Amino acid sequence: MRRWAAASNPAIREAFAAVDRRGFLTEHQQRFADDDRPLPIGHGQTNSQPTTVANMLALLDVLPGQRVLDVGAGSGWTTALLGHLVGPEGRVIGVELVPELAVWGAANVGRHPVPWATEQAAERDVLGRPAEGPYDRILVSAAPGGVPGELVDQLVLGGLMVIPVRSRMLTVRRQAEGPPEIHEHGSYSFVPLLRPHH
Numbered sequence: 001m002r003r004w005a006a007a008s009n010p011a012i013r014e015a016f017a018a019v020d021r022r023g024f025l026t027e028h029q030q031r032f033a034d035d036d037r038p039l040p041i042g043h044g045q046t047n048s049q050p051t052t053v054a055n056m057l058a059l060l061d062v063l064p065g066q067r068v069l070d071v072g073a074g075s076g077w078t079t080a081l082l083g084h085l086v087g088p089e090g091r092v093i094g095v096e097l098v099p100e101l102a103v104w105g106a107a108n109v110g111r112h113p114v115p116w117a118t119e120q121a122a123e124r125d126v127l128g129r130p131a132e133g134p135y136d137r138i139l140v141s142a143a144p145g146g147v148p149g150e151l152v153d154q155l156v157l158g159g160l161m162v163i164p165v166r167s168r169m170l171t172v173r174r175q176a177e178g179p180p181e182i183h184e185h186g187s188y189s190f191v192p193l194l195r196p197h198h
């Protein structure tokens with residue numbers, strides 16, 4: 001058992017066991033798949049560090065049957081992992097800003113037996129995928145300077161988002177009234193969340 005998977009809860013451990021990271025890396029990087037560090041996937045982007053992914057998934061507290069948005073899907077690894085966590089009654093939509101990565105990531109996800117999880121290219125000028133929301137959970141794997149209101153609006157009431165903001169990992173829960181409830185969960189380093197205009 002790899003260290004990062006051993007540290008997680010049983011459902012997350014099973015997802016890591018079912019989704020081999022190797023299938024979400026370039027051929028050249030595949031030999032480093034067991035290393036607990038981010039690995040380059042081209043276009044200046046990375047497949048995230050496994051312990052970071054495990055920690056984010058633990059914070060996200062995904063349940064079977066939920067509808068999940070994966071912002072910054074990149075290689076598709078997190079989209080496929082989330083697909084395992086939500087199961088066939090759920091739905092996962094991964095969105096990726098770099099069109100070439102979206103095509104490659106979609107093919108990577110497509111090789112896994114989770115047809116309810118897909119990766120798609122980000123739409124011009126649209127952050128997230130409001131047209132297919134709202135979502136029970138939103139995972140964001142790139143860091144904005146503040147909590148984006150557009151993404152909070154894509155959560156159901158009571159829904160939860162995990163997002164790194166200026167290197168602090170945050171959980172953001174949408175409330176029926178008033179501002180979202182926000183908690184901090186330590187420091188992480190992430191590529192910046194870019195504004196989606198091509």
Ligand SMILES: C[S@@+](CC[C@H](N)C(=O)[O-])C[C@H]1O[C@@H](n2cnc3c(N)ncnc32)[C@H](O)[C@@H]1O
Binds near residue numbers: 095097
């Ligand atoms: C850390 S990387 C990939 C993480 C991915 N979950 C994985 O493990 O392979 C974050 C990704 O976010 C993408 N990104 C940045 N801004 C974005 C935006 N506004 N919408 C969608 N994707 C975005 C980047 O292109 C990059 O591929």
